Amino acid sequence: xxxxxxxxxxxxxxxxxxxxxxxxYSNSASDYFIWYKQESGKGPQFIIDIRSNMDKRQxxxxxxxxxxxxxxxxxxxxxxxxxxxxxxFCAEILQGAQKLVFGQGTRLTINP
Amino acid sequence: DADVTQTPRNxxxxxxxxxxxxxxxxxxxxxxxxxxxxxGLGLRLIYYSFDVKDINKGEISDGYSVxxxxxxxxxxxxxxxxxxxxxxxxxxxxxxxYRPQETQYFGPGTRLLVL
Numbered sequence: 682x683x684x685x686x687x688x689x690x691x692x693x694x695x696x697x698x699x700x701x702x703x704x705x706y707s708n709s710a711s712d713y714f715i716w717y718k719q720e721s722g723k724g725p726q727f728i729i730d731i732r733s734n735m736d737k738r739q740x741x742x743x744x745x746x747x748x749x750x751x752x753x754x755x756x757x758x759x760x761x762x763x764x765x766x767x768x769x770f771c772a773e774i775l776q777g778a779q780k781l782v783f784g785q786g787t788r789l790t791i792n793p
Numbered sequence: 794d795a796d797v798t799q800t801p802r803n804x805x806x807x808x809x810x811x812x813x814x815x816x817x818x819x820x821x822x823x824x825x826x827x828x829x830x831x832x833g834l835g836l837r838l839i840y841y842s843f844d845v846k847d848i849n850k851g852e853i854s855d856g857y858s859v860x861x862x863x864x865x866x867x868x869x870x871x872x873x874x875x876x877x878x879x880x881x882x883x884x885x886x887x888x889x890x891y892r893p894q895e896t897q898y899f900g901p902g903t904r905l906l907v908l
Contacts (some may be wrong), residue, residue: 783828783835784853785834
């Protein structure tokens with residue numbers, strides 16, 4: 682069935698350090714994966730996505746890695762800033778489907 | 794996210810009452826969605842609509858109904874609210890692109906408490 686989950690519910694890092702948020706998925710038919718950021722009191726915001734035929738994609742300070750062998754997705758944030766504090770969700774889209782399946786979320790806290 | 798607005802932003806109601814949450818968008822998008830978020834959990838899809846005449850159930854549609862009154866408006870109703878429907882509700886929109894998930898814009902959310 683559709684299942685997207687996260688290894689850790691909370692993560693704290695020092696400002697300026699790099700952070701890695703992990704996500705496991707169970708459906709090998711998923712062909713799109715997305716990371717969303719949700720700040721307190723706001724709706725989720727798109728960060729970056731990756732197709733299943735890729736294993737890495739980079740954005741501004743963010744990198745998403747996809748390991749299809751172990752069905753694992755990660756979001757790396759470089760040189761974290763206080764504004765990176767938020768809950769991060771991974772989500773997947775099954776091949777041929779048009780809707781997202783969200784994971785549980787990881788709360789990232791940036792310590793000064 | 795002012796392009797997607799939700800009303801009300803907060804609502805307290807009693808068990809058995811009928812509640813309507815409204816969503817409006819000025820992005821010109823055809824696709825609209827309603828999600829529910831519970832503490833510690835990700836968003837779960839309640840209903841979605843790809844155009845005015847199209848309504849589809851999501852993974853947790855029981856106890857909810859929707860109405861797509863116009864391209865820009867998509868409302869969610871709880872016909873008889875129950876306490877376990879206490880949650881944060883999000884509306885979202887997306888365009889017709891091949892990668893619609895990339896353009897899925899979320900509203901600010903409605904916090905609902907059912908007593």
